[in-house]
Amino acid sequence: MSAATDFEKTFESPCEVTARAPGRVNLLGEHTDYNDGFVLPIAVPLETTVELARSRDGRNHYYAEELQERAWSETGGAVPSGFAAYLHGCLALLRLSGHHVDPVSVRVTSQVPMGSGLSSSAALEVAFLRGMRELFRLDLDDVEIALMAQQAEIRYAGVNCGIMDQMAASLADSTHMLFIDTRSLERKLLPLPPRSELLVIDCGIPRKLGESMYNLRRQECEEAAELLGIASLRELSDLGQLIKLPRNLAQRARHVLTENERVLEAVKGVHGCRFGELMNASHMSLRDDFQVSIPELDLLARLLQEQVDVYGARLTGAGFGGACVALVREGKAAEVASNVLALYREQGQQGKLLVPQ
Numbered sequence: 001m002s003a004a005t006d007f008e009k010t011f012e013s014p015c016e017v018t019a020r021a022p023g024r025v026n027l028l029g030e031h032t033d034y035n036d037g038f039v040l041p042i043a044v045p046l047e048t049t050v051e052l053a054r055s056r057d058g059r060n061h062y063y064a065e066e067l068q069e070r071a072w073s074e075t076g077g078a079v080p081s082g083f084a085a086y087l088h089g090c091l092a093l094l095r096l097s098g099h100h101v102d103p104v105s106v107r108v109t110s111q112v113p114m115g116s117g118l119s120s121s122a123a124l125e126v127a128f129l130r131g132m133r134e135l136f137r138l139d140l141d142d143v144e145i146a147l148m149a150q151q152a153e154i155r156y157a158g159v160n161c162g163i164m165d166q167m168a169a170s171l172a173d174s175t176h177m178l179f180i181d182t183r184s185l186e187r188k189l190l191p192l193p194p195r196s197e198l199l200v201i202d203c204g205i206p207r208k209l210g211e212s213m214y215n216l217r218r219q220e221c222e223e224a225a226e227l228l229g230i231a232s233l234r235e236l237s238d239l240g241q242l243i244k245l246p247r248n249l250a251q252r253a254r255h256v257l258t259e260n261e262r263v264l265e266a267v268k269g270v271h272g273c274r275f276g277e278l279m280n281a282s283h284m285s286l287r288d289d290f291q292v293s294i295p296e297l298d299l300l301a302r303l304l305q306e307q308v309d310v311y312g313a314r315l316t317g318a319g320f321g322g323a324c325v326a327l328v329r330e331g332k333a334a335e336v337a338s339n340v341l342a343l344y345r346e347q348g349q350q351g352k353l354l355v356p357q
Helices: 006-011 084-096 120-136 142-157 164-171 214-228 239-244 247-266 272-288 295-305 333-346
Strands: 017-028 038-054 060-064 069-073 104-110 176-181 187-191 196-202 310-316 323-329 352-355
Touching: 006 038, 006 060, 006 104, 017 120, 017 164, 017 196, 017 247, 017 272, 017 310, 017 323, 038 120, 038 164, 038 196, 038 247, 038 352, 060 084, 069 084, 084 120, 084 142, 104 120, 120 142, 120 164, 142 164, 164 176, 196 295, 196 310, 196 333, 214 239, 214 247, 239 247, 247 272, 272 295, 272 310, 272 323, 295 310, 295 323, 295 333, 323 333, 333 352
Parallel strands: 060 104
Antiparallel strands: 017 038, 038 104, 038 176, 060 069, 176 187, 196 323, 196 352, 310 323
């Protein structure tokens, strides 16, 4: 007799489907997706895995291995707390969209760290919806999965997010940048600058979007667009218009305009040095105009930028904690990481290498 699997130990029934989705790191285009702008993420070689089977008792059961947490919910019932809220939201939206799905048991394991800015929530949502698509043979394409995952996060987890993270988890790979026009959802895969590779380091300060200023930043962008008489900050084309805005809203709008410009320049195909300059400028804008950085992220970005083999570095993700991403000379990521982490420790901080593994 074969040994029981971890799923069978958890739920006392066999797994029927296994699905995965990656985390992502965003190279340029931060806080632009909910402003109908342009983004440039890439998938990372860290995945969330979801194992599924039909439930035996008519309830939905959830278990997260890394958290050692269990939860359950009933169809149409109250939204559970924590990680299970994302899964419950996906189930609710599947039913609201007219898909017939039975209650399920779900076991989650993940290499994507939470609170590091690599979008662990989108990886969870997309992996789960991929598994549901397979288990119940649902007519859902990859873009529809991304859109449903986004709505699950907004409506059931309380994070008023844009579409970038879910599109990256559903459509990106770890060898190409994914350029997305978040208004039209037009997209294309592009190579990294020649002779370069990525380095991602966690600053050691976790971030929780629902408890951060993220939703406030989105509200500020919407207020700025309304005062300017435009549908979204995507339509802003002249910095001279910012004189009409209060100082804080002018800062938010300036970041969105200049960040969109940085993405559009990068996708034309620039060498590593110029791409790095765009990343450095992005970090400065996120720090000064959008005000989503923290001292630890600023320190880590500066230490990375000072390395001779680093083209450029910036915070990645929503900010308020999480990780920095750097574009480095090919073959130098491990060496740079070792040097920077040692310098970071000398400043009394504890970072962690995330990519490359």
